Amino acid sequence: MPLDPSFSSSAGLAPDTSSEPSPCGGCHRLDRRQFLASASVLSLGVLVSGCGDGIVSAPEQVLDAVPAPFRLDPATVPELAQIGGRSVVVSGTSAPVLVERVGSAQFRALSLVCPHRGTIVEVASSGLRCPNHEAVFANDGTWLGGQPTAGLTPLDVRRNSDGSLMVGGTLTPPVLGLDRSTVVFLTTLTGNAPAAQTVAINNDGGGILSGLAVTLIYGPGQRTGWLSLALSQASAPATLSLSAQRGTLPVGTYTATVSITGAGVSNGAQTLTVSLLVQDPTTPAALQLSTSSLAFTAPIGGIPAAQVVQCINSGGGSLAGLAATIAYSAGGTGWLTATLNQTTAPAALTVRPTVGTLAAGSYSATITISGTGVAARTITVSLTVTAAGLLVTLAAWPALANVGGVAGSVGNVNGGPVAVTRLSATSFAAFSMRCPHAGTTINVVNGTSFRCPNHGALFNSAGVWQSSPQRAENLVALTVTYTPGATTLSVT
Numbered sequence: 256m257p258l259d260p261s262f263s264s265s266a267g268l269a270p271d272t273s274s275e276p277s278p279c280g281g282c283h284r285l286d287r288r289q290f291l292a293s294a295s296v297l298s299l300g301v302l303v304s305g306c307g308d309g310i311v312s313a314p315e316q317v318l319d320a321v322p323a324p325f326r327l328d329p330a331t332v333p334e335l336a337q338i339g340g341r342s343v344v345v346s347g348t349s350a351p352v353l354v355e356r357v358g359s360a361q362f363r364a365l366s367l368v369c370p371h372r373g374t375i376v377e378v379a380s381s382g383l384r385c386p387n388h389e390a391v392f393a394n395d396g397t398w399l400g401g402q403p404t405a406g407l408t409p410l411d412v413r414r415n416s417d418g419s420l421m422v423g424g425t426l427t428p429p430v431l432g433l434d435r436s437t438v439v440f441l442t443t444l445t446g447n448a449p450a451a452q453t454v455a456i457n458n459d460g461g462g463i464l465s466g467l468a469v470t471l472i473y474g475p476g477q478r479t480g481w482l483s484l485a486l487s488q489a490s491a492p493a494t495l496s497l498s499a500q501r502g503t504l505p506v507g508t509y510t511a512t513v514s515i516t517g518a519g520v521s522n523g524a525q526t527l528t529v530s531l532l533v534q535d536p537t538t539p540a541a542l543q544l545s546t547s548s549l550a551f552t553a554p555i556g557g558i559p560a561a562q563v564v565q566c567i568n569s570g571g572g573s574l575a576g577l578a579a580t581i582a583y584s585a586g587g588t589g590w591l592t593a594t595l596n597q598t599t600a601p602a603a604l605t606v607r608p609t610v611g612t613l614a615a616g617s618y619s620a621t622i623t624i625s626g627t628g629v630a631a632r633t634i635t636v637s638l639t640v641t642a643a644g645l646l647v648t649l650a651a652w653p654a655l656a657n658v659g660g661v662a663g664s665v666g667n668v669n670g671g672p673v674a675v676t677r678l679s680a681t682s683f684a685a686f687s688m689r690c691p692h693a694g695t696t697i698n699v700v701n702g703t704s705f706r707c708p709n710h711g712a713l714f715n716s717a718g719v720w721q722s723s724p725q726r727a728e729n730l731v732a733l734t735v736t737y738t739p740g741a742t743t744l745s746v747t
C-alpha cells in the first residue's frame with residue numbers, strides 16, 4: 256500500500272538531509288548507522304523512516320519509547336516559536352521525540368516509537384503514521400486507525416527556571432506549585448496603600464497544568480473587601496497579583512485565604528494565607544509570627560526539608576534586635592537549627608532538623624524569638640523519626656536527578672538489591688531487583704528501565720512489566736519515605 260505523500264514531507268520541519276532518498280519517492284531512509292550518527296548530538300528536524308519494515312523494526316533494535324529526560328531550549332528551535340509549532344528532537348541515541356508548543360509556555364512531547372513493533376513513526380502536517388504496518392495517530396498521539404495498537408507514549412515536559420525544558424521520562428501529573436504560602440501587607444492609619452505583591456504559580460510536575468482558578472475566602476468574623484486578586488492566565492506558569500486596600504479599616508490584623516486549584520493536579524488545591532496589618536505609627540512595636548508550631552518527619556539519619564517562619568512587626572514603629580534560641584524537651588538535643596535572615600522585622604526564620612543518629616521516636620523543642628522592647632514569641636517544633644530503612648542519599652545517584660531516572664543496586668532491603676526511580680519532582684518509588692519471573696537479579700538499562708538477563712523481561716521505570724517471552728508480574732514495590740526537598744530517602 257503506497258504511503259500518503261504527506262507523511263514523507265517535512266511537516267513544516269527541516270528535513271534531515273543526511274538520509275538517502277528511498278525508492279518510494281519522497282521518503283528518506285535512515286539506516287541504523289545513519290540514525291545513530293544523526294543522533295549522536297542533539298539534532299532537530301524530521302526523522303523519516305523508510306517504507307516497508309522501517310529502520311528499527313527488528314525486535315533487538317527497538318529503542319526505548321521513554322527516553323531519559325534531556326534539556327531542550329525552545330528559544331533555539333524556530334519551529335517552536337509559534338503555538339502549534341512542532342519539532343522532532345533526538346538526544347544522544349535515544350528514540351526521537353515530537354515536541355509541540357501547545358500554549359504560550361506549554362509544551363507537549365510524544366515518543367515517536369510505534370507501540371506496535373517499535374518502528375519510528377513519521378510526522379506530517381496531517382498527522383502521524385507508522386510506515387511499518389500503517390498505524391495512524393492523531394497529533395496528540397491517539398491511535399486513529401490502520402494496524403491496531405496503543406497510542407503513542409506521552410512524555411514528561413518540565414520547565415526549568417531559565418525557560419528551557421526537560422523533555423523525556425514517564426509522563427507524570429501536574430503539580431501545583433506556589434513560590435510562597437504567605438503574603439503580608441503592612442500599612443498604617445496614615446500611610447499609603449501597600450504595594451501590590453505577586454505569587455508565581457508553576458507546574459512542579461509533568462504534563463500541562465491548566466484550568467487554574469482562584470477563590471478568595473475571608474475567615475469567620477473577618478472584615479471583607481480589602482483584598483483583590485488578578486490571575487494572569489489559566490495555565491501555568493501564571494502570576495497571581497494581590498492588592499490590599501485599608502479603606503476605613505482600624506488598627507488590627509486582617510486575614511484571608513486564597514485557594515488555588517488546577518486541573519488534574521496530584522497535590523490538590525494549594526492555599527495562600529494573606530494578612531493585612533494596619534498599624535498605628537504611634538504605638539509600640541509588636542512581634543508576630545506566621546505560625547506557632549512546626550512538624551517534621553524523617554527516617555533515622557534523614558535530613559527533612561527546612562521550613563520558614565515569617566517574623567513581622569504587627570505594631571507601630573520599627574522592630575529590631577531579633578534573635579532565636581532553642582530549648583529541647585527531654586529525649587534528645589542538638590537536632591535543630593533556627594536561623595534568622597536578619598535582625599530587623601520583617602525577617603524569615605529558617606528551621607531545619609538534622610536527624611543524625613537519633614533513634615526512632617518523637618522529639619520536641621521550643622524556639623523562642625525575641626526582639627528589642629517586644630514580648631517574645633515561641634514556636635513548638637515536633638520531630639518524628641521513623642524506623643530505619645535503607646537510607647539513600649540522592650546526590651550519590653545522578654540518575655535520580657531527572658524524572659524517570661532509575662538508579663540500580665542502591666543497597667539491600669530484606670537481603671535483596673534495590674532500585675530507586677524518580678517519579679516526579681517530589682516523589683520516588685523503589686523496587687526489588689529480583690525478577691518476579693524466576694528471581695534473577697535484573698539490570699538497569701540506559702538509566703531509565705529494567706531488563707532481566709535471564710529471559711529478557713523488560714520493565715519500565717515504574718516497575719511495570721513491558722514484554723518478555725514469558726509473562727512476568729510487575730516488579731515488587733518497596734516503601735519509600737521521602738519529604739519533598741530532602742536530600743535523602745528511606746526504603747523499607
Ligand code: FES
Nearest residue numbers: 369371372385388
Ligand atoms: S510497527 Fe508500527 S504499525 Fe507495526
